Amino acid sequence: MEDIKKLARELLADNKVQLVLGFENGTANRVRPAFFTTPEAVDKLIYNEFCIQNIALYLKKDICQHAASLAITANPNVVRSILQLAAENQIKEEKIKIIGITHEGKCVGLLDFKAAEEFSKTQPKGLKDEDKALIEKIQAMSLEEKFDYWVEAFSPCIKCYACRASCPMCYCGKCNVESNNPQWIPVAPHKYGNMEWHMMRAMHLAGRCINCGECNRSCPVDIPLNILSYMLSDFVLEEFESEAGLSAVFTPALSSYTMVDKENFIK
């Protein structure tokens, strides 16, 4: 942790960045994301095993958008998010200094995009075994069972949109769900609206999701949303050999095509 603090302090002291995005101690033994603007303030910066939130989310917020330059304490999920945001022209390399941190909490120093790409490729990723088992369980179900499973899984959804709010890739200024003329998705936490909302989110993230699992962690009613995105990412990788979060120069699978895409399902 000390080397992370030292880096952050130096960056601010040398005026290399205006802002450091990291974590500090919150109330009730929780950690919370924080912005540090002076070298002295960095005393409060922490990094421990609880700092798992994907703070790349804040890069699209006003405070970061308005900063001329900033640094971020980045675990592998954050690094992947940054690369994907860069691939979608949402952030420029000149503006951001990435303080790379492994899953184990070891600081690997400042990463430029090239180093970040290497880092991203070498760091372990993927679902927990229990989530993989759940995907297999669902895939083995019959059509009706699958449908009932998801209707049931989405039924506690209260449409708080925490999944959207916590997702670094959900950065649209106006979301389809807010469209009311025509209304695409009923706003009430109703079985039909819930189903369409989660389907839409899964489709919009297909080929772009970096599988940090933040949607699942932030969900107050524990809907296994990450397995939807993961299942689609897996499919996209298999079909189109395309994987998000590995490179800053990348066209998401659904924004591109090849002449030889499969069409055995088309009459």
Add this chain to the structure above:
Amino acid sequence: MSEFEPKIVAFVCNWCTYAGADLTGTSRIKYATNVRIVRFPCTGRIDYMLLTKAFASGADGIIVSGCHPNDCHYTSGNFHARRRWMVFKKLCDFMGIDTRRIVFSWVSAAEGVKWADIVNTTVEEVRKLGPYESYHKLSTQDILA
């Protein structure tokens, strides 16, 4: 009780399949009347949410059809659509939405016969599957249910 007549919604592109369906008519080829055609500028414009909307509104089957690859009026709309359909189909399969009821096809402006054939076979297949209720039921359910 009268026999079940499937309701089919067809999302077609303006430049190929719509013209193809027109040709079916002008060629006086008879085909099933169960289909309601919705015309779009391009298959690339056909949002997957429209498909779920159709099911929610009580459609028993859906046809999505456009120009053959390399024939798109906008060069690449159908290529983008093809990828999207693949992913959407996978998602539907995973979520238990019946993809046997969604038919994707390429029908050019010269394939009036193919269009009649696609509609007729889709109607027959959906007739065998029976009414599609599970998704429609969701949308009609009482909000507190």
